[in-house]
Amino acid sequence: MMEMAKDLNMESDEMQLVVSALRGVGKRIGEVAETHKPLFAGELFLTGKEVCERLYISPRTLQDYRDRKVIPYTQFAGKILYKASDLEKMLEANYKDKDSRHLAKEKMALGAERSLLQVPFLFMS
Known part of the structure; x- marks a missing residue:
């Protein structure tokens, strides 16, 4: 375990190379994000x-x-x-919330009442 900790020394040339590569990738991602236009x-x-x-x-x-x-x-x-x-x-x-359903039922009821009121007149004519 101690040996692995020594291998992760930030000052080593290998780690500096990895950090430099990651910075380059981060910079490129930023450039793409700025110029990207969604399809x-x-x-x-x-x-x-x-x-x-x-x-x-x-x-x-x-x-x-x-x-x-x-x-x-x-x-x-x-x-x-x-x-x-x-x-x-x-x-x-097409969304119907509870209030609009209630209003729709009232309108239908009013329409049905009007229709019922008109029925005798249709037969009398």
């Missing part, structure tokens, strides 16, 4: 399999969503891809 402006694209896994739907349901234009997609070289941000927007647009 597709940082947009994440998902495959159909990934979309099905994330939305808990079958491939057939995903196909149906594409056909009905429920979910946007792009096709390139025979591969269908979906923007993660588009999926997020779609989910947010």
Whole structure:
């Protein structure tokens, strides 16, 4: 054990070489990080399999969503891809919290009452 501790002497030529190499690598990583431009402006694209896994739907349901234009997609070289941000927007647009469900039920109830009120008039005309 003591022998190994002697081998890790920071003053040794070998350690100085390793430290110098690590500094060079660190400098290069910094340069790349400063000049790096993410592919597709940082947009994440998902495959159909990934979309099905994330939305808990079958491939057939995903196909149906594409056909009905429920979910946007792009096709390139025979591969269908979906923007993660588009999926997020779609989910947010269709999100129903407890208050909005309550309001929707009230609107439906009001609509049903109006329909019931109109029924006799339809038969009387």
